[in-house]
Amino acid sequence: MCGIAGFFDKSENNHDVGQVLLSMLEGLACRGPDSTGVALFAPGADHEVVLRLKLGEEGNCSACLGALRNFLDREFRARHQLTSYGNAVRLKVTDIADVSTLAAGIEALDKRIEIVSVGECMEIVKQVGSPADLDRAYAVGQMKGTHGIGHTRLSTESKVDLSHSQPFGSHQLGDLAIVHNGHITNYHQLRRQYEQRKIRFFTENDSEVVAIYLADQINKGLALREALHAMLADLDGSFSCLVATANQFGLVKDQFALKPLLWAETGSFVALANEEFAIRSALPGAYDVREAQAREVRVWER
């Protein structure tokens, strides 16, 4: 099962993207009771990068937090801002030369520290629990932005913890997030190929390879739409996937149309989910909702 949802505001205003996604995810929670997450996109400030980090799974993470604080004070004294949320933190850094060096520096501090998201305008928050739990932990309902995607997980093949929750980002490309409903059956083969190229996987979840694959295709120079078409040829199995970047928002459905995925578009928004109930309960009004076809790729851009 798994619930996936996406919302793209067509106006230039900072819409209540967090609240809309949260309502959609509440409608989808029955499809995935294990964990919940969202990736939210809002216009970022120049020379500013936001990272969301996990400092260990449960319990005491003060050692990791201490190591992180020392590192930041040493390297980015007046140029960072750290907010703590239990075992996760939000880190904003300004004027950095190279994001990947920063990321590598942080992850070298302690093997329990993991980068959940990195980007100039994207932030991923996710954890074990319901949409209401996610809202309590991160006040998702108050987050503003332009677009975002969310996920409620029913785990089928890998463990239930924050790392294995969705959305997934990629260390190879910032400002990219995916959510996936289905199974990637050639996951192990693809993973082996990427690992031979020294690309690190952080989880055992097959959905992680979707983010790594798309980041790789985009880094090779493909436009998002082309990358999604390429995915239809290169990834096997069942997938209804949503993907978001700084200014794009898209969907792809596998060749057998094995998982549901619906889309609705009006003059002011695009909403995607795998149950119409989720879209209708979050967005009242009169509009059509349609099922995406097999091999359908759609991309919206601002």
Add this chain to the structure above:
Amino acid sequence: MGEVNCEGRTSREVNAEIKRQVHEGENPIVVRNPAARHNLCVAILQPVNVQIEGSVGYYCAGLIDGATVEVAGSAGWGLAESMMNGLVEVHGSAGNGAAAAIRGGTVVIHGDAAARLGISMKGGTVIVTGNCGYMAGFMAQKGTLIVCGDAGEAFGDSMYETLCYVGGKVRSLGTDAVIEELSPKEAGALDALLAQHLDSGERSKLPAGIDFKKVAAGRKLWNFDKREWKTWQEAL
């Protein structure tokens, strides 16, 4: 006239209330604010008319026998699945597996249908005024499947005695599906059937009966023949 408001109620509560009103003899019954709830109107076994004022979720009107269910909106997966008899009409598009395994009755979709329309249908009639997706009619056994627009890939794969009619293009035929000649008599029957279920305005925008393609089983898969091993290898 009966009335059921879905607001604040689960699908189970809504269905129980519909059935209670059916037993009290209410007819028609109007269902308000469905908000795409799942499983609405499942297994109604009386010839009652239910009007749903909005979109429905998965498995709407599944297993019904004799009821008329009209949806003023779109429908999710498994619309009218395994219906025995009755009429299900959707004024919008339908998700995957609409009219799957129906035994009788009629399903009319005034819009598009997604993948696996009418798979394994064992009777009845399906009319889609728009297009249908991948693998419609797969292993369908009896009945009539009419797509007024374009049909998706692998149309009519591995069928038995179901007859299909397509007004637009067929993206690709499934294994053992063949295009047969449409007789004027059949075209007339098709026109009459469409006239029965579509109003004249809607009908006038669609192709005339004689312009439909007829798709039926080529009967190559009905009996195993090792001389036709190639066909069997390609079949799913």
